[in-house]
Amino acid sequence: MKMFHTEDTKSSGITHIKDVRPGMKSLKMKIIVLQVNNPYKTKDGNEVRSCKVADKSGSVNISIWGDDGNYVQPGDILQITRGYGTLFKNCLTLYVGKGGTLIKTGEFCFTFNEVPDLSEPNQEWIQQAKDKAAQGPADPRLQGGSAAHAVKPPQKQKS
Numbered sequence: 001m002k003m004f005h006t007e008d009t010k011s012s013g014i015t016h017i018k019d020v021r022p023g024m025k026s027l028k029m030k031i032i033v034l035q036v037n038n039p040y041k042t043k044d045g046n047e048v049r050s051c052k053v054a055d056k057s058g059s060v061n062i063s064i065w066g067d068d069g070n071y072v073q074p075g076d077i078l079q080i081t082r083g084y085g086t087l088f089k090n091c092l093t094l095y096v097g098k099g100g101t102l103i104k105t106g107e108f109c110f111t112f113n114e115v116p117d118l119s120e121p122n123q124e125w126i127q128q129a130k131d132k133a134a135q136g137p138a139d140p141r142l143q144g145g146s147a148a149h150a151v152k153p154p155q156k157q158k159s
Helices: 066-071 123-135
Strands: 027-036 047-055 058-065 076-088 091-107
Touching (some): 047 066
Antiparallel strands (some): 027 047, 027 076
16 A cells, blocks of 8 residues: 555545445545544554544545554545445445555645544444345355455466
8 A cells, every 4th residue: 555645636536425335446535534543453463543534525434554554644635546435343434455545635625524424333234234244155255255355266277
């Protein structure tokens, strides 16, 4: 993940927070950091920092993995590429996917709204996630993992 290069961005192709739904991928977003929480360690020893971010359409939580979270401050304006939304503890959370970027594009001057807060539990999304989990994976190769983190099997080489 690349972070903190100053860069101007175009608004074309930007997804607004109000439009993010669990399972959405390849999101390009421009957000402002409202709050940065203390980091915590996963059972695998990875450091994760949760932040509240917003744009003009609402707010949501984002989890930032690794050292990049140490550089994020309230007031930072960030551009995300290859982001995705998923439910974590029944709350919509944004992440930066593999090969994605988190780039600081400015500070403080950004119009935003804190409501709606899409990280508040949404019963419809929770039920959809339960229904999907009850169906099991459509692809047996995904047994025991989530589609967002599934590893594709190696391709057979042509002889």
